[in-house]
Amino acid sequence: MISKTKKSRIQKRSLAVLAPMEPSTRIKSNHLDTAMQTKCQNLKHSMLRNNLGCFLSKIGILTVFFFASISCSSQEIALTYPIIEKGDSTNTYFSHTILDPYQNLENENDTINTDWYNVQNKLAINTLNRISGRDEMLKTLIAYEDRIDEIIIENKIIANGNHFYLKRTKNENIACLYFKESYKAKEVLLYDPKAFNSEVDNNVISYFKPSWDGKKVVIAITNSGKEISDLIVMTVSNQSLVADVISRARPESFLGISWLPDNSGFTFLQFGEQESDLNYSVLYRLGASSKSLTRVFGTGLQKDIHIDAKGVYPIAKLYNSNDPYIIGYIATVENFWEAYVSDINEFSKGTPNWTKLHDKDDLLYTDSGRFLKGIYIFKSNRDFESNALYKVNSENFAFAKAELICKPVEGEILQSFIINGDEIYFTTTKNGVSSKLYKCVNGESLNIELPMNVGSISLKNNPSDEQSIFISLSGWTMDNQRYLYHTQSNVFELSPLSDKASYPEFNNIRSREVEVVSHDGVLVPLSIIYNEDAKPKEASPTLFYGYGSYGTSLEPFYSTTFLHWVELGGILCIPHVRGGGEKGEQWHQDGMMNKKENTWKDLIASAEYMINEGFTSKDKIAIYSSSAGGIMIGKAVTDRPDLFAAAIAEVPIMNPLRSEARKGGGGSNMLEYGTIKDAAQVSGLINMDPYLSLEKNIKYPAILLTAGENDPRVPKWMPGKFAARAQEFSISSKPILFRIDKDAGHGTVDEKIKYYQEYADVFSFAFWQTGHQDFVLKD
Numbered sequence: 001m002i003s004k005t006k007k008s009r010i011q012k013r014s015l016a017v018l019a020p021m022e023p024s025t026r027i028k029s030n031h032l033d034t035a036m037q038t039k040c041q042n043l044k045h046s047m048l049r050n051n052l053g054c055f056l057s058k059i060g061i062l063t064v065f066f067f068a069s070i071s072c073s074s075q076e077i078a079l080t081y082p083i084i085e086k087g088d089s090t091n092t093y094f095s096h097t098i099l100d101p102y103q104n105l106e107n108e109n110d111t112i113n114t115d116w117y118n119v120q121n122k123l124a125i126n127t128l129n130r131i132s133g134r135d136e137m138l139k140t141l142i143a144y145e146d147r148i149d150e151i152i153i154e155n156k157i158i159a160n161g162n163h164f165y166l167k168r169t170k171n172e173n174i175a176c177l178y179f180k181e182s183y184k185a186k187e188v189l190l191y192d193p194k195a196f197n198s199e200v201d202n203n204v205i206s207y208f209k210p211s212w213d214g215k216k217v218v219i220a221i222t223n224s225g226k227e228i229s230d231l232i233v234m235t236v237s238n239q240s241l242v243a244d245v246i247s248r249a250r251p252e253s254f255l256g257i258s259w260l261p262d263n264s265g266f267t268f269l270q271f272g273e274q275e276s277d278l279n280y281s282v283l284y285r286l287g288a289s290s291k292s293l294t295r296v297f298g299t300g301l302q303k304d305i306h307i308d309a310k311g312v313y314p315i316a317k318l319y320n321s322n323d324p325y326i327i328g329y330i331a332t333v334e335n336f337w338e339a340y341v342s343d344i345n346e347f348s349k350g351t352p353n354w355t356k357l358h359d360k361d362d363l364l365y366t367d368s369g370r371f372l373k374g375i376y377i378f379k380s381n382r383d384f385e386s387n388a389l390y391k392v393n394s395e396n397f398a399f400a401k402a403e404l405i406c407k408p409v410e411g412e413i414l415q416s417f418i419i420n421g422d423e424i425y426f427t428t429t430k431n432g433v434s435s436k437l438y439k440c441v442n443g444e445s446l447n448i449e450l451p452m453n454v455g456s457i458s459l460k461n462n463p464s465d466e467q468s469i470f471i472s473l474s475g476w477t478m479d480n481q482r483y484l485y486h487t488q489s490n491v492f493e494l495s496p497l498s499d500k501a502s503y504p505e506f507n508n509i510r511s512r513e514v515e516v517v518s519h520d521g522v523l524v525p526l527s528i529i530y531n532e533d534a535k536p537k538e539a540s541p542t543l544f545y546g547y548g549s550y551g552t553s554l555e556p557f558y559s560t561t562f563l564h565w566v567e568l569g570g571i572l573c574i575p576h577v578r579g580g581g582e583k584g585e586q587w588h589q590d591g592m593m594n595k596k597e598n599t600w601k602d603l604i605a606s607a608e609y610m611i612n613e614g615f616t617s618k619d620k621i622a623i624y625s626s627s628a629g630g631i632m633i634g635k636a637v638t639d640r641p642d643l644f645a646a647a648i649a650e651v652p653i654m655n656p657l658r659s660e661a662r663k664g665g666g667g668s669n670m671l672e673y674g675t676i677k678d679a680a681q682v683s684g685l686i687n688m689d690p691y692l693s694l695e696k697n698i699k700y701p702a703i704l705l706t707a708g709e710n711d712p713r714v715p716k717w718m719p720g721k722f723a724a725r726a727q728e729f730s731i732s733s734k735p736i737l738f739r740i741d742k743d744a745g746h747g748t749v750d751e752k753i754k755y756y757q758e759y760a761d762v763f764s765f766a767f768w769q770t771g772h773q774d775f776v777l778k779d
Helices: 045-053 111-128 134-146 344-348 560-567 585-589 597-612 629-639 656-661 667-673 679-688 717-729 752-769
Strands: 002-004 014-018 060-070 073-083 090-093 096-099 150-157 163-169 176-180 188-191 203-210 216-223 229-235 246-249 265-270 280-285 294-297 313-317 325-331 338-343 355-358 370-372 375-380 388-393 403-406 413-420 423-430 434-441 444-448 456-461 468-474 481-486 491-494 509-517 523-531 542-545 571-575 621-626 646-650 702-708 736-741
Touching: 073 111, 073 717, 096 679, 111 717, 111 736, 111 752, 134 560, 134 752, 150 203, 163 203, 176 203, 176 216, 246 265, 265 313, 280 313, 294 313, 325 344, 338 344, 375 413, 388 413, 403 434, 413 456, 423 456, 434 456, 509 560, 509 597, 523 560, 523 597, 542 597, 560 571, 560 752, 571 597, 597 621, 597 629, 621 629, 621 752, 629 646, 629 717, 646 752, 656 667, 656 679, 667 679, 702 717, 702 752, 717 736
Parallel strands: 014 060, 542 571, 542 621, 621 646, 646 702, 702 736
Antiparallel strands: 002 090, 060 073, 090 096, 150 163, 163 176, 176 188, 203 216, 216 229, 229 246, 265 280, 280 294, 313 325, 325 338, 338 355, 370 375, 375 388, 388 403, 413 423, 423 434, 434 444, 456 468, 468 481, 481 491, 509 523, 523 571
16 A cells, blocks of 8 residues: 655634525434443533634634424524544555545544544534433433342352352442352452542443352453453452452453463463554463563464464463363454464463464354363354354364264254253354254254243353253343253243343333345345334334444344333334344355445345335434444445434444554454455455545435544544544535544443433434434524
């Protein structure tokens, strides 16, 4: 790639667009976004103008006038966008020369750019805070959670029956770590994250892992949406800390922490001090200094192991204390990884001798393999698109001669499995929305009848009893039900972690599963959640929530927050677009790289279906996603701006062609989207790039974009460049907002109030833009 950039400066520039709308016309724009709400207080429009004044010599003004219906009267509203002077940057990728006028925004250290980002954020907050109905919605969402005295967020049980869990009471904003010797024993508060650093008021526990014997527990602490955590180690019996702080961990995202079999220490993936530094799996021994970490897996540690320094993560993982080997994964965003093994005894000494376990071409799904009495069991799609379970001898790992354990179920995709004693249980889904439970018996798949039909199933071992497993069942309209399944008697015993609340408000909400014909004739699953009392054939505000990347499936989930959207008269649609994993790995591959257009075209087809069936109309559709789903949202908007009232993209990838310009490069994400180093893939990157697809003089829908200041994955300039260009090009009367949260990262929110503030912003904005009478812009 050849880059030519001329430094540009911000200057005063003004462009006025007057929308020719009748005073009685209500703006009908549907806009949804899981945006990260900042801690700023409400700002009056006059304050925004005053804040702008201090640097008008550097930042110009773009004013968009539109009318909003407010309590049966009309009021002209002027949105004042900050404008940054465009540059003349061009980049050449093989035969493609790309003009990138807002490439200057990629310099986040430039104070002029910082001013521009700040004004965009203030404008977004000011507008969102003026939407009527927002505060009432926030109260309702919090009140729904508060019907439950306490929420168990995560629970881990070890072999002796000890329970370790994160719990948040209704009077608390963050979760604390608790301990019980058994399910019915008295609980003990182990750790409140507020104690970690008194100078930081938003510390949260991002991960924890008890030792095999339960005498110690590792706790990961972070704040402000940051993904890098600090680790502390606690003695459970007296809640004393046994080590100083260990830095630069990220266990919640990279296979966690693995204790050594004798509980004398643990291994985890430690990130480099600088963005350019390499990452290593390291071994820490209890009692040692946090600086005394032994590198045990990573680049340069063993001559015959070659690890690409960019975009891969060398992770050492031990799944059970009696496993003969520890596995070293070369993890990427792909679904198939390269892996090595080392004798666990040698590893525990800090001197592992890694040998090849399998290559990517052996088609083992990520970290799916498990040991069982001399054999290695794994999930693969090597022979069946529906996936299947195989086994090899753990003495030679001859994957070319792997044996099928049990026949796959026709028409269903194998999702997960667990080994319980000598038995194997697995789950399947059909179209990602209907789940079943099976047991492998003599090479056959034996269906286990569940207490009810469900959308998703989660399996978890009961380490204290090999004759039972924990099974959690849920659906779009069914709250999560946790059972203890007694395998010998085939009995399901309810085993809730906390009391359940009643929500009669949702009694009339139903779900329907259909398949929609996409642009190329392929059938795309679509989940529709609606209120059966809604008037038939009356267009309703309709929210499409999708993703379509990395083979991730959107399985049915129960959320009082999303159901509140339906309660207030909306329809919720989940399009299971290509790029996800709902129909298997091929479904994923048909929505990546040069086939990425299938993802947003599947969304477009789903929206058209809902219109044709009379559920909704163009002026009542909002589309919403985050992160990699930003490509789907952005391209749907640029391809069919007439089809949507609003589009919402949280921490989105909106300029994938420039992904490799990020700090640290594009990482292994290039394996999903493509790389600028490949001529064929560059064409795909250009085609899928929402920022590059924006055109002048187009009536774009309302758009809400967000970014997190501490986001290590998607820099704020990605949505920022799209916002700047969309504000410049759009000739519609719809607002285009860009909010940046200084206390946020890549979308994960562990604080209760902040979590619901985001959704109150999202849904109130969406209802305002789709013409809901209770959500209008206030003076």
